[in-house]
Amino acid sequence: MRISVLLGAAALGLATPAMAEQPLLPVTEGVSQVRHPDWAARATIYEVNIRQYTPEGTFRAFEKHLPRLRKMGVDVLWIMPVNPIAKKERKGSLGSYYAVSDYKAVNPEYGDMADFRHLVAAAHAQGFKVILDWVANHTGWDHVWVEQHPDWYKRNAQGELEGYHYTDLSDHHEEVWADVIGLDYSKPAVREGMIDAMRYWLKEADIDGFRCDVAWTLPVAFWDQARVELEQVKPVFMLAEADTPEMQARAFDMTYDWKLYHLLIDVARGKADATDLAKLYADPPRRYPQGAYRMTFTSNHDENSWNGTDRELYGDGADAMAVLAATLPGMPLVYSGQEDGLNKRLKFFDKDPIVWGKFDRVPFYARLLALKHGHPALESGMERGNLRLIETGNPKVFAFRRVKGKDRVTVAVNLSGAPARVTLRGIGAQSLKGWGWSITPGR
Structure with a gap:
């Protein structure tokens, strides 16, 4: 992804605007060998928590929401695990979705x-991927x-099974998943058994x-093998909970x-500003293959349950951060209930249904997802020259332009609660009101 950096150039060690126009290449040499499905380039994704989505907590009950989600602009349904949950060492009354007893x-x-086949067929008929x-x-x-x-399981020094020792890659904390x-x-047999189940x-x-x-946590070679073998059945879309x-x-x-998710929280809490966002793209911590997709988000099942609601994480800046997540490079995710201002941390091991209201944020998300659909400049793949950051003269206003061919979309977001006035090159x-934004297609 080539980036022309204009915002905070001096702070980033870029001597002059002329220097800033020189291409930066925060991608690896070469191009991703993954062949993305044709439908994925401008797709949007929505995470479905079946257990908490309705009072019934069933596939059939969720299915009734499909027309609403399609109208909002959702393309891909990511459905949380549907397998039976283990009873031994179970946490809470219902257990973790991620403690599977039968693949x-x-x-x-x-x-x-x-019922699950019916849900998938109904989703396909309405234009979703699952x-x-x-x-x-x-x-x-x-x-x-x-x-x-x-013999397929890890054992301790005494040859016994034990709870899984876990290090969270997103924030590097360590814990034991006892369940x-x-x-x-x-062992090759484990790899073969897992691919067979998939x-x-x-x-x-x-x-x-x-x-x-x-x-x-698994060898990259396993995933490479899995992709090849799964593609022999049908073309697949693969999302990794990883950032390597x-x-x-x-x-x-x-x-x-x-990285973007955690930075958005810091921005909303006044711990970071436009200079930090610019640095994330001008001097990225990791370099990805050209064409790779990143998933951008302000919440998901882990973040909501363990770290907080949108209100807790972002305060009055929740919508402004969602605008950034939806318009910066990547594919935007919406989590169950975000479109209705989900105001509680959903319990992870017990029944705790979403209380749906008036769907007040649906028009907001519908506008953002429609932009994604309507503009090649907002395609998800990392490409050289696609993102250009714009100098605003105000560290509390972050502005950028997405470009592909003749298509352009310019975005400016106020990163504070105080009104701001800026002049943007070409605009x-x-x-901008406090936590406000402007999105200008075509310029």
């Missing part, structure tokens, strides 16, 4: 396989493989791909943009 079965709380949350790193303690293939046990990917869902339910939980560039060389279409004077 080839459906959680009966949600319905049965026929990707399934997949937990390849670990299983629950009473997964069917524990009896069938006890799950790790699989041993040094292939099952492509064939039996006609899903369109996978969101792969804690993908960075090597994941996107051959295996995954998209990874998480955690002119802009008056």
Whole structure:
């Protein structure tokens, strides 16, 4: 992705505007070998928490929301794990979605396989793609493989199974997941068994791909192999819960943009400003293959349950941060309930349904998602020359232009609660209310 940097040039060590026009290349040499599905370039993604979406917590109950989501502009449904949940060492009354007891079965709380097939078929008929949350790193303690293939699991020095020791790549904290046990990917049989289970869902339910939980914990070679073998069934879209560039060389279409997510929280809390956002793109911590997709977001199931609601994380700046997530390079994610101002942390191990109201934020998200659909400049793949940051003279106003061919979209966002007035090159004077923004297509 070539970036012409105009914002905060001196602070970034770029001596003059003339120097700033020189191309920066925060991408690796070469191009991603992943062939993205044709429909993905300007797609938007929505995470579905079946358990909490409705009082019933079933596939059939969620299915009634499909027309509303399609009208809002959602293209891809990421459905959280649908497998049965282990009972041994279960947390809470219902357990973690990510403590699977059978990779080839459906959680009966949600319905049965026929109900899931019906949901996927209904989604396809309305123009959605469906990707399934997949937990390849670990299983629950009473997964069917524990009896069938006890040698497939990691063991401690005493040869015993133990809770999975976990380091969170997004913020590097360490903990033990006592309700799950790790699989041993040094064994070819584990890799073959996992790919077989993933292939099952492509064939039996006609899903369109996978969101792969804690993908960075597994060997990249496994994911490379999985992509090749799954593509023999049908073209797939693969999202990794990871942010390492090597994941996107051959295996995954998209990874998480955690750096942007955490920076947006700091911006909303007054701990960072436009200079920091500019630096993220001018001097990125990692360089990704050209064509790689990043997923941009202000919430998801982990962030909502463990870190806070939009209001807790962003205060009055929630919508402004959502604008940035939707218009900066990447594919924007909306989490269940965000379109209605979800005002609580959903419980992770117990029933805690979303209380739907008047869907007050649907028009806001619909406008953002429509922009994505309507402008090649907002395509998700990282490309040289696509992002150009604009000097505003105010560290509390971040402005940039997305460019592809003749298409342009210029965005300016006020990063504070105080009104601001700026003049943008090629646009002119802009008056922005506190936490306000302007989006100017065509310029």
